[in-house]
Amino acid sequence: xxxxxxxxxxxxxxxxxxxxxxxxxxxxxxxxxxxxxxxxxxxxxxxxxxxxxxxxxxxxxxxxxxxxxxxxxxxxxxxxxxxxxxxxxxxxxxxxxxxxxxxxxxxxxxx
Numbered sequence: 318x319x320x321x322x323x324x325x326x327x328x329x330x331x332x333x334x335x336x337x338x339x340x341x342x343x344x345x346x347x348x349x350x351x352x353x354x355x356x357x358x359x360x361x362x363x364x365x366x367x368x369x370x371x372x373x374x375x376x377x378x379x380x381x382x383x384x385x386x387x388x389x390x391x392x393x394x395x396x397x398x399x400x401x402x403x404x405x406x407x408x409x410x411x412x413x414x415x416x417x418x419x420x421x422x423x424x425x426x427x428x
Contacts, residue, residue: 378391378393378394379391379394392421392424392425392428393421395420395421395424396420396421396424399416399420400413400414400416400417401413403416403417
């Protein structure tokens with residue numbers, strides 16, 4: 318296969334994937350009110366961002382090199398607990414971030 322022929326297939330793949338992405342992501346917007354999600358699906362989609370964030374953050378907090386670590390030696394988990402407590406007390410995002418980072422730094426320095 319010649320390099321020019323190979324480049325053609327790469328461009329066809331890029332254009333095909335781009336079209337598929339645009340179509341699937343904009344289909345509901347293009348259809349407007351003609352396509353409505355069922356109320357149950359609409360309610361369930363409200364939880365999608367929290368579920369996605371949990372799926373990313375929680376494994377990072379409780380796993381250390383693929384091993385479950387729920388001990389006092391897990392500085393990330395302890396710092397997350399401190400940040401959670403700070404949020405519950407202050408309801409302030411900046412306080413939450415600051416408390417979590419400070420706790421993580423102190424725990425790492427003391428270890």
